[in-house]
Amino acid sequence: MGENPSFRDGLLAAVPTLRAFAVSLAKNADRADDLVQETLVKAWDKQDSFQPGTNLKAWLFTILRNEFYSQMRKRRREVEDSDGSITAQLSVHPSQHGSSDLTDFRKALDLLPEDQREAIILIGASGFSYEEAAEICECAVGTIKSRVSRARTRLQEILAIEGESDFGPDALSAQVTKSAVA
Known part of the structure; x- marks a missing residue:
């Protein structure tokens, strides 16, 4: 697209009246300047669609008004969130960490002896009471409690879990989401 000097001159000549119109619409000088700038960019980009000999100022005003x-x-679809309270409610922990943690847990669970794996799944994942799990496994309640305890200890060893801080999001993710909520 070649530069058209008369088109450029027409754009420059229209700037003061475009700005006045933009201020009357936007009621704000900064927004008006942005509108004028956007109008000039769109007009320059679409100058091939302008019909020479027609009213350039009217064409520019139409672009400005439409913009x-x-x-x-x-803006009607946007929500003002100056204090960040809405954004804070949208923060989530990255799912890839949970997915990799679950994969690691499944591998560790597979390393447990069958009786311990069965007991921990019945109590921890299926929600059965110790009594119900003992009845299902046809053993004493104390045996189920012992199996669950040994399974938990072994899982902690396999997964290198030393305390509660090893659960949930990593320290950086927890700090970001905690500060976003606070």
Whole structure:
């Protein structure tokens, strides 16, 4: 696309009246300047669609007006969140960490002896009481408690879990989501 000096001159000549119109629409000088700038960029980009000999100023005013109303429609869909309270509610822990933790847990669970794996799944995952698990496994309640305890200890060893801080999100993720909520 070649540069058209008369088109460029027409754009420059229209800037003061475009700005005045933009201020009357936007009621804000900064937004008006942004509107004028966006209008000039769109006009320059679409100068091939302008019909020489027609009213350039009217064409520019139409672009400006359409841009203003497009921005208004867009702003209606936006939510003001100056204090960050809405954004804080949207923060989530990265799912890839949970997925890899679950994969590690499944591998560790597979390393347990069958009786311990069965007991921990009945109590921890299936939600049975010790009495119900003992009845299912046809053994004493104390035996189930012992199997669950040994399974938990062994899982902690396999997964290198030393305390509660090893559960949940990593320290950086926890700090980010905690500060976003606070």
